[in-house]
Amino acid sequence: MIMHYYVQEMNDAPVELWSQALDFALARADTVEFVVDRAQKRWPSTLKPFSAILSETFSSRWRWQARQLGSTTFARFPLTTEVASYLRSLPNVGYWLGDYPEDPALYHQDVAVLWTISHERLAFLWLTQEEATTLNAAGFTLSPTGNDLSPTRRPLTR
Amino acid sequence: MDRRGFLRVTSGVIGGMALLPLLERSEPGVPAVVPTPAQAVLRPEFTVYAAPSGDLSVADRAGLSLGAITGEAFALRARDAQLLGGDACSVDLPPDSRLVGEIPTQAQILAAIPMPFLPIARHALDSYALVGTDYVLEGLVVPVPLSNGILLPGDYLPLEEQAREVEEGISPNADVKGKVGNYFWRLSVEKHFIGACIKRDVWHVGALVKYWPTDRMIFDLHIAGWWQGSTPCFGVYESRSKWCRSRCTWNVWDVVFSLALAAGTIYLAYWLANALAAAIATGTVGLLIAIPGVPPPP
Numbered sequence: 009m010i011m012h013y014y015v016q017e018m019n020d021a022p023v024e025l026w027s028q029a030l031d032f033a034l035a036r037a038d039t040v041e042f043v044v045d046r047a048q049k050r051w052p053s054t055l056k057p058f059s060a061i062l063s064e065t066f067s068s069r070w071r072w073q074a075r076q077l078g079s080t081t082f083a084r085f086p087l088t089t090e091v092a093s094y095l096r097s098l099p100n101v102g103y104w105l106g107d108y109p110e111d112p113a114l115y116h117q118d119v120a121v122l123w124t125i126s127h128e129r130l131a132f133l134w135l136t137q138e139e140a141t142t143l144n145a146a147g148f149t150l151s152p153t154g155n156d157l158s159p160t161r162r163p164l165t166r
Numbered sequence: 167m168d169r170r171g172f173l174r175v176t177s178g179v180i181g182g183m184a185l186l187p188l189l190e191r192s193e194p195g196v197p198a199v200v201p202t203p204a205q206a207v208l209r210p211e212f213t214v215y216a217a218p219s220g221d222l223s224v225a226d227r228a229g230l231s232l233g234a235i236t237g238e239a240f241a242l243r244a245r246d247a248q249l250l251g252g253d254a255c256s257v258d259l260p261p262d263s264r265l266v267g268e269i270p271t272q273a274q275i276l277a278a279i280p281m282p283f284l285p286i287a288r289h290a291l292d293s294y295a296l297v298g299t300d301y302v303l304e305g306l307v308v309p310v311p312l313s314n315g316i317l318l319p320g321d322y323l324p325l326e327e328q329a330r331e332v333e334e335g336i337s338p339n340a341d342v343k344g345k346v347g348n349y350f351w352r353l354s355v356e357k358h359f360i361g362a363c364i365k366r367d368v369w370h371v372g373a374l375v376k377y378w379p380t381d382r383m384i385f386d387l388h389i390a391g392w393w394q395g396s397t398p399c400f401g402v403y404e405s406r407s408k409w410c411r412s413r414c415t416w417n418v419w420d421v422v423f424s425l426a427l428a429a430g431t432i433y434l435a436y437w438l439a440n441a442l443a444a445a446i447a448t449g450t451v452g453l454l455i456a457i458p459g460v461p462p463p464p
Contacts, residue, residue, distance in 0.1 A: 015361065017361045017362075019383075019405055019408075071356075071358075072358035072367075073359075076356055076357060077356070078341070100381055102376070102381040103378070103381050105350050106345045106350050106378055125358055125359070127352060127374055127386075128358070128359075128360075128386070129405075130359060151365075153367075
């Protein structure tokens with residue numbers, strides 16, 4: 009089963025596509041990852057209620073499938089009902105900024121099944137070609153990115 | 167063994183083994199601190215227990231002691247202690263004592279380290295240099311209770327305070343962003359996928375202003391450059407208007423035009439952010455409605 013990352017540009021997409029993408033990925037995921045906004049020098053206020061179940065934090069210069077100039081701090085949580093509700097609480101991926109952590113991502117056994125660039129309103133799904141075709145028939149406009157690298161890498165596992 | 171070689175050994179093996187070279191620096195006869203973890207936090211390959219005396223002991227995931235480290239023998243760079251959310255902490259463990267850079271004073275370190283991690287500051291210090299690169303060893307620092315085996319919640323700084331400390335110990339951001347009222351702005355130099363007519367992972371300069379309550383983009387401009395074979399390419403994409411141009415050429419005027427556009431856009435974003443801040447501060451934000459694309463204030 010060959011899988012690739014497919015990108016969905018949410019700029020002009022119907023708003024329900026984000027919730028559909030979430031539903032698709034939530035069913036496969038076991039872990040949620042957020043980017044903690046370092047520029048604000050504090051944790052996003054809406055993320056604090058989940059600090060008790062924080063399972064992992066790490067910093068890496070590897071973000072968005074590339075090595076960046078600066079490092080980013082990532083926080084991972086087990087996918088609980090509460091975390092899933094938190095993910096569904098915003099109507100589109102572009103809202104994940106400011107008081108919310110950026111770039112929500114869903115992982116299954118360390119593979120990102122959904123990752124995002126929230127300031128660009130881009131969502132990336134890990135799919136087979138058949139799955140992409142099915143989703144496109146349902147209204148998505150997914151196209152392969154040609155880059156199947158992991159969106160981030162923990163420093164010690166490089 | 168150089169630094170890179172040392173850390174390469176640690177990858178993919180039992181994390182505790184990474185500390186073996188460091189343990190050679192431990193003073194003989196120093197008993198391992200018997201730790202009483204205040205909180206059980208799963209994940210890392212090892213846990214560092216910081217005792218009030220300033221000694222550190224290291225245990226594997228099962229709690230088995232891997233040894234103890236004393237302040238003098240172990241040059242732990244406190245500024246490299248990357249204090250994260252919860253009680254997690256990434257600590258850069260230098261394999262040698264040939265330290266580089268500026269050495270902060272003890273007072274500076276004490277002022278920068280949250281209370282539970284103060285014992286770390288009693289160790290030899292150095293400036294941070296490599297935290298945030300590939301060569302960071304991750305673990306946990308669990309403070310040993312000061313007395314009676316009880317660690318009160320008040321012994322910890324609030325989560326956001328710990329996170330704040332993270333910022334001072336790792337590499338700089340390549341973006342600047344902020345929120346002025348309900349407006350979010352961001353300037354950046356970064357590499358990621360850009361859609362529209364560019365459709366590639368590419369380094370670019372980005373300038374974005376959006377109205378957060380409605381997720382409405384005011385503008386979101388990208389100026390990207392890449393090589394196609396031996397020909398330089400430039401792309402400009404503004405996602406709000408969907409205006410996108412990309413061209414591969416050696417024509418110097420195209421290059422100059424792209425760079426000028428990039429500089430002008432960044433200045434515009436900077437000006438707009440300042441204008442919004444000033445308008446909100448003076449209560450005259452309504453005047454900004456005259457700016458095309460800026461939505462009315464809430």
